[in-house]
Every structure is written in C-alpha cells, then in structure tokens.
Amino acid sequence: MTDCDVRDYFVYIMTNRSRVVLYVGMTDRLDGRVLDHRSHVVEGFTSKYRLTRLVYYEQFSDPISAITREKEIKGWRRAKKNALVETLNPKWEDLTELLFGDARTRPRSNGRSGDQYRQSS
Numbered sequence: 001m002t003d004c005d006v007r008d009y010f011v012y013i014m015t016n017r018s019r020v021v022l023y024v025g026m027t028d029r030l031d032g033r034v035l036d037h038r039s040h041v042v043e044g045f046t047s048k049y050r051l052t053r054l055v056y057y058e059q060f061s062d063p064i065s066a067i068t069r070e071k072e073i074k075g076w077r078r079a080k081k082n083a084l085v086e087t088l089n090p091k092w093e094d095l096t097e098l099l100f101g102d103a104r105t106r107p108r109s110n111g112r113s114g115d116q117y118r119q120s121s
Contacts, residue, residue: 009066011073013056013085014046019092021049022081026070030057031100038096053094056085 010030014023014037023046027033034054040047060066073081085092 006061009060009063011058011060011066011070012054013073013081014051015053015055015092016050017053019055021051022078023049023051024070024074024081026063026066028063030054034096034100053092054096054099055089055092055094057088057095057099 007028009026009028010033011024011026012030012033014025014034015021023037025033036042037046037054038052040050045051058066058069060069073084076084089095
C-alpha cells in the first residue's frame with residue numbers, strides 16, 4: 001500500500017450556537033463533511049437544528065474502528081458526551097477555522113456532497 005492509498009476516518013461532534021443539540025457522525029473527509037453541515041447541503045437533522053459548529057473529533061486509520069467508536073459515543077448519555085467534548089475543547093469553541101481555515105467559503109475538492117449520513121442523538 002502506498003501513501004496515496006492511506007485514508008483517515010473521523011468521528012466528530014457538531015453542535016449549534018447554543019449547544020443545545022449534539023450530532024455524532026463519521027466520515028473520511030472531515031473538512032468537506034463539516035462544510036456540508038455548515039452550508040445545509042443535506043436536509044435533515046443537522047440542517048433542522050442548525051448544527052454548524054465542530055466541537056470534537058477523533059481520527060482513525062480504519063473505518064471499522066471509526067464506526068465502532070461512533071456507535072459507542074451515540075449510545076452515551078448527554079453528560080458523558082459533554083465530558084468527552086471538554087477533554088479536547090473545554091470552551092466548546094468551533095474548531096473549523098482552527099483545523100481548516102475558513103471552510104465556509106472553500107469549495108469541495110472532489111465534488112462529493114458527503115460521505116456518511118447518519119442520524120444521532
């Protein structure tokens with residue numbers, strides 16, 4: 001396998017401005033997926049609740065580990081999810097610009113509208 005064949009997978013948590021609702025998702029293109037959420041490309045849970053702030057993520061080298069972790073986090077109560085976010089991001093800041101620059105204006109590089117669409121609690 002070459003370096004070009006290596007793909008990373010991400011489990012991430014998005015929230016809204018008031019941090020009332022959390023969304024847990026998994027993708028292999030974190031920057032593009034966050035842009036999808038922020039621009040409301042796909043109608044559904046994240047668009048309905050205006051979940052535009054990336055507050056947490058984990059990186060994995062294989063999809064099975066990422067999917068397993070996503071399901072684990074989704075099964076947690078809200079307090080445990082909050083504590084997880086606070087391990088990486090105690091102030092609940094939007095990590096988008098820190099990680100990707102101004103992702104709101106950057107076009108998708110591969111033309112895909114998103115990788116994984118899952119509902120979350």
